[in-house]
Amino acid sequence: MDMTKPESLKPPPRVTTRSLAKMRRDGQSISMLTAYDYPTAEILDRAGIDILLVGDSLAMVVQGHDTTLPVTMDQLIYHAEMVGRAAKRAMVVVDLPFPEGQLEIMRTVACGARVLKETKCHAVKLEGGAEQAGRIETMVTAGIPVMAHVGLRPQNVHVEGGYRVKREIKTLVNDAVAAENAGAFAVLVECVSTEVGQAINDAVNVPTIGIGAGGATTGQVLVTNDLIGLTSGYSPKFVRKMADVSTTIYEAAIQYRDAIADNTFPGDAESF
Numbered sequence: 001m002d003m004t005k006p007e008s009l010k011p012p013p014r015v016t017t018r019s020l021a022k023m024r025r026d027g028q029s030i031s032m033l034t035a036y037d038y039p040t041a042e043i044l045d046r047a048g049i050d051i052l053l054v055g056d057s058l059a060m061v062v063q064g065h066d067t068t069l070p071v072t073m074d075q076l077i078y079h080a081e082m083v084g085r086a087a088k089r090a091m092v093v094v095d096l097p098f099p100e101g102q103l104e105i106m107r108t109v110a111c112g113a114r115v116l117k118e119t120k121c122h123a124v125k126l127e128g129g130a131e132q133a134g135r136i137e138t139m140v141t142a143g144i145p146v147m148a149h150v151g152l153r154p155q156n157v158h159v160e161g162g163y164r165v166k167r168e169i170k171t172l173v174n175d176a177v178a179a180e181n182a183g184a185f186a187v188l189v190e191c192v193s194t195e196v197g198q199a200i201n202d203a204v205n206v207p208t209i210g211i212g213a214g215g216a217t218t219g220q221v222l223v224t225n226d227l228i229g230l231t232s233g234y235s236p237k238f239v240r241k242m243a244d245v246s247t248t249i250y251e252a253a254i255q256y257r258d259a260i261a262d263n264t265f266p267g268d269a270e271s272f
């Protein structure tokens with residue numbers, strides 16, 4: 001007897017490090033967005049986004065800080081729990097916050113292990129290239145998949161004096177190759193020219209995911225709040241705003257306020 005469920009009742013197959021590698025080999029583009037909470041992650045997963053990132057951008061777009069530096073490991077774990085519960089198909093990657101990815105190696109491994117042990121998420125992301133090879137290798141050996149993050153590294157904002165496009169092509173390619181050789185399953189590339197994005201993509205075999213890195217990378221990532229227009233003010237040049245959720249929320253709040261003011265809410269249908 002066939003005990004398998006009908007096709008329509010089976011959950012979709014999970015996006016994995018292996019399926020992402022196959023996407024690159026097959027010339028398919030990978031989509032990635034940030035997610036910080038259950039309802040948003042549920043929608044993005046249902047929409048077929050391949051990878052959800054519980055990014056440390058949480059500090060800026062949810063917590064209201066000026067940089068990504070203040071968010072803590074415990075706070076990222078709390079949000080990773082929510083996103084992990086929601087994602088049925090997407091792979092979920094969690095940023096290691098400042099400075100957990102720069103401390104003594106076994107402390108970084110312990111943080112990566114917390115992500116796999118305490119949440120339903122699948123991998124971590126670590127800012128840095130060649131200098132992170134040891135950490136990447138140790139984590140992967142311990143069973144923690146690592147996405148590397150080269151190019152602009154927001155956790156270095158105070159060293160760099162701001163968020164700037166990175167231009168040193170040899171260093172950037174070397175960072176990506178070192179991350180791949182250390183065992184990273186993918187390399188995220190932030191804020192480089194299209195030429196550098198192409199050179200990095202050509203230099204490695206693992207999938208590359210770009211943000212402000214041109215069209216030659218295997219995939220693209222954006223901060224969801226930028227995509228849906230749920231930010232206050234400035235957004236970087238690489239953002240394409242595809243919805244205006246701030247205005248939707250604002251207009252709903254105005255309607256609600258006015259309906260209370262003129263006593264049309266609640267009506268009979270909303271009363272017992």
Ligand SMILES: Nc1nc(=O)c2c([nH]1)NC[C@@H]1CN(c3ccc(C(=O)N[C@@H](CCC(=O)O)C(=O)O)cc3)CN21
Nearest residue numbers: 057060061068154163164165191223226231236237238
């Ligand atoms: N809302 C949000 N979106 C992001 O993409 C994002 C965050 N927050 N926080 C963490 C980092 C910081 N990021 C940023 C922030 C600003 C620029 C920026 O202003 N870039 C300039 C280019 C500067 C230059 O010419 O060198 C730009 O014009 O886009 C880039 C990346 C990307 N990440």
Ligand SMILES: CC(C)C(=O)C(=O)O
Nearest residue numbers: 034055056057095211
């Ligand atoms: C901008 C992306 C790549 C990120 O690292 C984040 O959202 O924290």
Ligand SMILES: [Mg+2]
Nearest residue numbers: 055056057095
């Ligand atoms: Mg980040």
